[in-house]
Amino acid sequence: MLNLSKLATAVAVVVAAGAAAAGEVEVLHWWTSGGEAKSVAELKKIMEGKGHTWKDFAVAGGGGDAAMTVLKSRVVAGNPPAAAQIKGPGIQEWAREGVLANLDATAKAEQWDNLLPKGVADVMKYKGNYVAAPVNVHRVNWMWANAEVLKKAGVAAAPKTWDEFFAAADKVKAAGLIAVAHGGQNWQDFTTFEDVVLGVGGSKFYQDAMVKLDQKALTSATMTKVLETFRKIKTYTDPASPGRDWNLATAMVIDGRAAFQFMGDWAKGEFTAAKKMPGKDYICAAAPGTGNAYTFNVDSFAMFKLKDAGAQKAQADLAASIMGTQFQEVFNLNKGSIPVRLNMDMAKFDDCAKMSSKDFVATAKSGGLVPSIAHGMAVSPSAEGAIKDAVSQFWNDDKISVADGVKSIAKAATTR
Ligand code: GAL
Numbered sequence: 128m129l130n131l132s133k134l135a136t137a138v139a140v141v142v143a144a145g146a147a148a149a150g151e152v153e154v155l156h157w158w159t160s161g162g163e164a165k166s167v168a169e170l171k172k173i174m175e176g177k178g179h180t181w182k183d184f185a186v187a188g189g190g191g192d193a194a195m196t197v198l199k200s201r202v203v204a205g206n207p208p209a210a211a212q213i214k215g216p217g218i219q220e221w222a223r224e225g226v227l228a229n230l231d232a233t234a235k236a237e238q239w240d241n242l243l244p245k246g247v248a249d250v251m252k253y254k255g256n257y258v259a260a261p262v263n264v265h266r267v268n269w270m271w272a273n274a275e276v277l278k279k280a281g282v283a284a285a286p287k288t289w290d291e292f293f294a295a296a297d298k299v300k301a302a303g304l305i306a307v308a309h310g311g312q313n314w315q316d317f318t319t320f321e322d323v324v325l326g327v328g329g330s331k332f333y334q335d336a337m338v339k340l341d342q343k344a345l346t347s348a349t350m351t352k353v354l355e356t357f358r359k360i361k362t363y364t365d366p367a368s369p370g371r372d373w374n375l376a377t378a379m380v381i382d383g384r385a386a387f388q389f390m391g392d393w394a395k396g397e398f399t400a401a402k403k404m405p406g407k408d409y410i411c412a413a414a415p416g417t418g419n420a421y422t423f424n425v426d427s428f429a430m431f432k433l434k435d436a437g438a439q440k441a442q443a444d445l446a447a448s449i450m451g452t453q454f455q456e457v458f459n460l461n462k463g464s465i466p467v468r469l470n471m472d473m474a475k476f477d478d479c480a481k482m483s484s485k486d487f488v489a490t491a492k493s494g495g496l497v498p499s500i501a502h503g504m505a506v507s508p509s510a511e512g513a514i515k516d517a518v519s520q521f522w523n524d525d526k527i528s529v530a531d532g533v534k535s536i537a538k539a540a541t542t543r
Contacts, residue, residue: 150437152445153182154428155201155211157194160374162396166462173448179441184208189373190314190502202226207431209442213259215250215504218429222253228430228439230257233446242450242468244491247425259429260449263464266483267391267422267499268322271377271398272410276304276386285412289326289356292387292415296363299386307360308385310376311369313519317501319389320518323357326416330495333420337500340510345537354521354529354536360389361522369523380409389414391424391502395463395479404477411479413486420495421486424502425467513542 152174158167171181186194191212198211202224213221221227234240234257240248243261251259270292272285277295280302286292296306309315325333328349335344344350365385368376377397379385388394398409405411413420428449430442448454455466460475465484473484490496498504500511517539521532 149178149180150435150439150441151180151182152210152438152441153184153208154445155184155186155194155198155208157186157188157191157212159185159187160189160372160393160397161400162374162398162461162463163393165400166396166458169457169461170445170448170454173451173454174441174445177444177448179444182208184211189310189312192314195508202431207433209433209438210428210430210445212426213429214425214427214502215498216506217503217508218250218259218427219253220508221429222258226431227253227258228432228442230260230430230443230446233257233443237447237450239450242470244467244469247467250425251427259427260446261467262426262428262449263455263459263462264467264483264487265391265393265424265426265462265464265502266486267318267424267502268325268414268417268420269390269392269394269479270322270412270414271380271388271390271394272386272412273380273383274406274408274410276302276380276383277410280304280386282386285410286415287412287418289323289415293359293363296387300363304383305365305379305385306363306387308376308379308388309361309364309368310371310373311364311523312372313515314501315373315376315390316519316522317515318391318499319360320353320357320522321422321499321501322389322414322417323353323360325420325422325497326414327353327356329416330420330490330497333422333497338498338505340506340540342537342540345540346533350533350536351529354532357522358525358529361525391499392463392479392483396461397463399461399463405479411482419490419493420497421483421490422497422499422504423487424499424504426464507543510540510542513539 156167174181186197201207247261251257251261280298282295282298286295299306324337332349335341373390374397376388377394380388381401403409433439450468455468455471459466465480473481517536521527
């Protein structure tokens with residue numbers, strides 16, 4: 128005979144488990160371009176598949192400065208989201224405030240220590256405890272080119288040095304097209320700048336100038352050469368570039384209005400969303416002079432301390448999903464990046480991603496692997512912000528001499 132009281136208990140247990148198993152997860156990010164939105168939609172799908180409710184907290188603005196401002200006000204008001212896109216040394220700053228959740232239970236159960244390069248795992252930890260989950264590895268030192276435009280202009284191959292680049296850009300100009308699609312926002316100016324530092328100075332110089340912020344390197348003759356080269360690139364951009372979003376600059380290369388763009392491989396997410404094929408419609412190549420180096424940018428989500436049990440469960444599921452093979456594959460196929468999780472099958476990835484993956488491993492051995500300063504990987508957010516402003520001022524004001532530009536960037540680098 129059916130024991131009603133036993134049944135009632137069983138139902139109560141199931142209901143309680145159901146309540147604790149599902150929760151809302153509010154996620155702050157700045158992934159609003161075509162390729163970015165498609166990528167983040169995959170995470171939403173996975174979380175909804177687990178029964179959770181996804182509360183999207185998107186703050187537009189490439190590079191994430193606007194998102195970080197909004198995040199600060201939410202945390203100060205005592206109302207943080209479950210997770211926020213926070214990267215590099217910024218993770219340590221937030222953890223020091225005591226607002227981040229400890230993800231060790233998930234990390235242990237999922238064996239994160241065995242699945243991540245140690246250097247990446249260390250960035251995700253504060254005082255030995257995981258407080259963030261990594262999503263991907265973006266390579267920043269890429270140059271994107273429209274294959275048809277290069278052909279039209281008589282450029283046989285992607286330029287490998289800055290001299291070759293300027294020769295190619297002259298040909299594009301002569302063909303009546305825009306040589307460099309540039310989005311004029313400070314973080315985009317800074318993205319191009321770090322390519323030039325790396326391409327002109329090499330990875331040891333990049334480490335000294337952009338990671339150690341060594342004054343000798345920052346005021347050296349090499350830095351003068353960097354600023355001269357950087358300024359010359361500007362002469363190949365169109366007058367409408369100030370204020371332009373990065374993805375609109377990518378669209379100029381996709382549509383054949385422009386030949387080149389210097390941008391990290393989130394740009395590839397735009398080519399992919401537009402159904403363009405690498406090697407056929409467009410070319411991915413290392414930025415001039417940076418073939419043996421790799422500026423990395425690891426996106427990650429830091430998790431905030433929450434009180435509600437359902438929300439905590441959803442947050443733990445989010446962390447586990449982010450490091451899961453399903454998400455690491457589908458997200459990165461759309462995003463243009465490569466999985467951060469080790470030993471992933473790269474069969475479905477295109478040649479640009481395969482090249483990125485190969486170069487990531489090779490440069491880690493050779494010493495050519497360097498953190499992107501323009502994307503929050505190299506220095507404290509305050510030093511990064513000050514240098515970014517100085518670089519952008521120099522880019523935007525042709526009246527600032529190279530000597531003064533060098534001085535103001537070196538001075539900005541003393542910001543702590
Ligand atoms: C970077 C971020 C990328 C991409 C890009 C443009 O800082 O790491 O994932 O979103 O900004 O928005």
